[in-house]
Amino acid sequence: MTMLHNVNKSPFERNALEACMSLAKKGSKILLTEDAVIGAMDNTAVADTIKGAMNDFSFYVLGPDLQARGLDEGKLISGFTVVGYDGFVDLVAETDNVQSWV
Amino acid sequence: MAEPWEEEEGPVKKFMFVNRKAPYGTVYALESLEVVLISAAFDQDVTLVFTDDGVLQLKKGQSTDGIGMKNFSPTYRALEGYDVEKLFVDKESLDARGLTEDDLLVDVQVVSKAELADLMDEQEVVMSF
Numbered sequence: 693m694t695m696l697h698n699v700n701k702s703p704f705e706r707n708a709l710e711a712c713m714s715l716a717k718k719g720s721k722i723l724l725t726e727d728a729v730i731g732a733m734d735n736t737a738v739a740d741t742i743k744g745a746m747n748d749f750s751f752y753v754l755g756p757d758l759q760a761r762g763l764d765e766g767k768l769i770s771g772f773t774v775v776g777y778d779g780f781v782d783l784v785a786e787t788d789n790v791q792s793w794v
Numbered sequence: 795m796a797e798p799w800e801e802e803e804g805p806v807k808k809f810m811f812v813n814r815k816a817p818y819g820t821v822y823a824l825e826s827l828e829v830v831l832i833s834a835a836f837d838q839d840v841t842l843v844f845t846d847d848g849v850l851q852l853k854k855g856q857s858t859d860g861i862g863m864k865n866f867s868p869t870y871r872a873l874e875g876y877d878v879e880k881l882f883v884d885k886e887s888l889d890a891r892g893l894t895e896d897d898l899l900v901d902v903q904v905v906s907k908a909e910l911a912d913l914m915d916e917q918e919v920v921m922s923f
Contacts, residue, residue, distance in 0.1 A: 727815075733892055759859075762857070
């Protein structure tokens, strides 16, 4: 089973991403959308936590949500894959199940 | 002849708007801006604070075509025209998000939590968004 975890809350405001990472199985895919996309940026107070989980999960971030917030794709944590809405759909289609950490 | 509401100047209070949410994920940032503009229209003494994820509201280069929402960030640059010129940004919150004053789209004063606490203490009305 591969699960796609969709996190849409800022890691600075809620612990959704932290909770997700503590319960997701190795090999899971984690997609950051909406206010969660700040979590994909390097040199933040949460970057080290995510870097520490890079070997366990595949991380994705929704490009349109980065652009809306003026966040530079060139300053992401290394290893993040930027996807559009089409890529979001592909992720949903290719995984067995989706969990949204609302 | 002056309209009735123009004859007398109403009371002016010190209003502070504390912005703590990222834009677009929730409606708080936009709603705050609306109330700030209303307060300015009533010639109030307005101070804006951006702390926690609220600092993201002022990030340069916002482009919302991809999410189908209105990009309201240019409005922050128009605040000066409404005599809203007291904008304070929490340094600690910028640092935590890997941002600096250069990343922001308006001129602000970057301050410490202690300075924010003093500013907050001086207000007559504080509204949090």
